[in-house]
Amino acid sequence: xxxxxxxxxxxxxxxxxxxxxxxxxxxxxxxxxxxxxxxxxxxxxxxxxxxxxxxxxxxxxxxxxxxxxxxxxxxxxxxxxxxxxxxxxxxxxxxxxxxxxxxxxxxxxxxxxxxxxxxxxxxxxxxxxxxxxxxxxxxxxxxxxxxxxxxxxxxxxxxxxxxxxxxxxxxxxxxxxxxxxxxxxxxxxxxxxxxxxxxxxxxxxxxxxxxxxxxxxxxxxxxxxxxxxxxxxxxxxxxxxxxxxxxxxxxxxxxxxxxxxxxxxxxxxxxxxxxxxxxxxxxxxxxxxxxxxxxxxxxxxxxxxxxxxxxxxxxxxxxxxxxxxxxxxxxxxxxx
Numbered sequence: 001x002x003x004x005x006x007x008x009x010x011x012x013x014x015x016x017x018x019x020x021x022x023x024x025x026x027x028x029x030x031x032x033x034x035x036x037x038x039x040x041x042x043x044x045x046x047x048x049x050x051x052x053x054x055x056x057x058x059x060x061x062x063x064x065x066x067x068x069x070x071x072x073x074x075x076x077x078x079x080x081x082x083x084x085x086x087x088x089x090x091x092x093x094x095x096x097x098x099x100x101x102x103x104x105x106x107x108x109x110x111x112x113x114x115x116x117x118x119x120x121x122x123x124x125x126x127x128x129x130x131x132x133x134x135x136x137x138x139x140x141x142x143x144x145x146x147x148x149x150x151x152x153x154x155x156x157x158x159x160x161x162x163x164x165x166x167x168x169x170x171x172x173x174x175x176x177x178x179x180x181x182x183x184x185x186x187x188x189x190x191x192x193x194x195x196x197x198x199x200x201x202x203x204x205x206x207x208x209x210x211x212x213x214x215x216x217x218x219x220x221x222x223x224x225x226x227x228x229x230x231x232x233x234x235x236x237x238x239x240x241x242x243x244x245x246x247x248x249x250x251x252x253x254x255x256x257x258x259x260x261x262x263x264x265x266x267x268x269x270x271x272x273x274x275x276x277x278x279x280x281x282x283x284x285x286x287x288x289x290x291x292x293x294x295x296x297x298x299x300x301x302x303x304x305x306x307x308x309x310x311x312x313x314x315x316x317x318x319x320x321x322x323x324x325x326x327x328x329x330x331x332x333x334x335x336x
Contacts, residue, residue: 001044002300006280008199009174011117011148013076015274015299017047017203018292019283020059030062032287037066039289043296047076049177049203049283051122052107053083060110068112075117078203079107080152080177082122095125100136104145118175119146123328124158134162138169150175150203155326156190163198173200175280178326180204182213182272182315183242186325192278201280204273208284208295212242213269215252219245246318253314257307263298270298272311 002015018040020033037048050063060079067075081103084093091098104119119140125133137149149171151159159176166173176195178187180202187202195202208214242248251265258268273282284295312319 001046001296002274003046004280005201006118006148006203007174007195007201009148009172009201011076011174013047013203013281014045015281016043016045016270016296017049017078017281017283018045019049019205019285020063021051021054021205021285030065033062034066035289036286036292037063039286039292040296041070043292044299045292045296046074047078047281049078049205050111051080051083051120052085052103052110053080053122057085057106057110060107064110064112072113077111077113077116078118078120078150079111079116080120080122081107082125094128095121095133095136096128097132097136100133100140104140108145115144116146118148118150120150120152120175120177121154121162122152124151124154126328126330130158130161131165134165134169134171137166138171141171148172148174150177152177153179153326153328154191156194156323159191159194159200160198163200173198175201175203177203177205177283179206180273180276180279181207181209182269182311183209183247183319184325185319185321186323188276188321190323191326192276196278202276202278203281203283204279205283207273207282208266208269209242210239212239212247213251213254213265215255215265217243217248218252219248250314250318254311257310257314261301261303261307263301264294266295267298267301268303268311270295271301271303272308274298274301275303275308 003012004015006013048063050060052060081100082095086092140146141149151162154176163173178191180187254265258265261268263271270282273279286292
């Protein structure tokens, strides 16, 4: 397993991180989830990412159970706060001081740990002053409940403002967690240059576009049984944007590139994200242990310039690059 620094910080993480969004506590039975985490550890993954909102807190509980017998100092555990949890009352979401300080306590209890390595703002909160949010994060760090802070899906100007406050508050903002893959490159024009300047690393989610880049979905054919595209618990909604014949046909044309690199299409997709020097880790998920084994083989792979050029040529016309696509809810409205 390749080990990388998270941004310019001293924190070292595995280049492949294991995440349990849409799996633990909902899509995958607990025994299978535990088996996937054990396999991740066996493959050298030390970095685990979750969030309080995943399966409405159940994912954190499952991850905590899976990691309870591991040496805590040998792991990097990340979680997030923002989206509604619990019954969804008016203070059960957002980045207010109240919600952050209550949420970190709940997350630590579910994860079975005294601290998380990185505590992340899951989206930007336009209804809470940024100063309030950052001061609450500072209290979390200064109390020893988190070592570092991060954000997820924040725009360049939001990251810059938070970084300035973090420095003033003497805490380390080290990461951004955006969606990033061959098809979705919206962070490249603005977020990546800003983060490179500030020493912030990307921990990217959906490196295989929820499975669309694996090649298992073929144009004009039924979706494979049991695949994410057939999942009615949220997976099908997320992957649907990629499941058109134009995109799927182009993905099939990437197979010669993968073959020449000695990779599967899924491995090629994960390896591609890791070629970006600002990417510290790519988050993979799994419903079966063998999927973990396959995807970790992308760690340490170096794609040559010709392979990267061919990928761009094949996908030209279906790649999303608009930085405005990075956005948080303009107004919180979660049913209350």
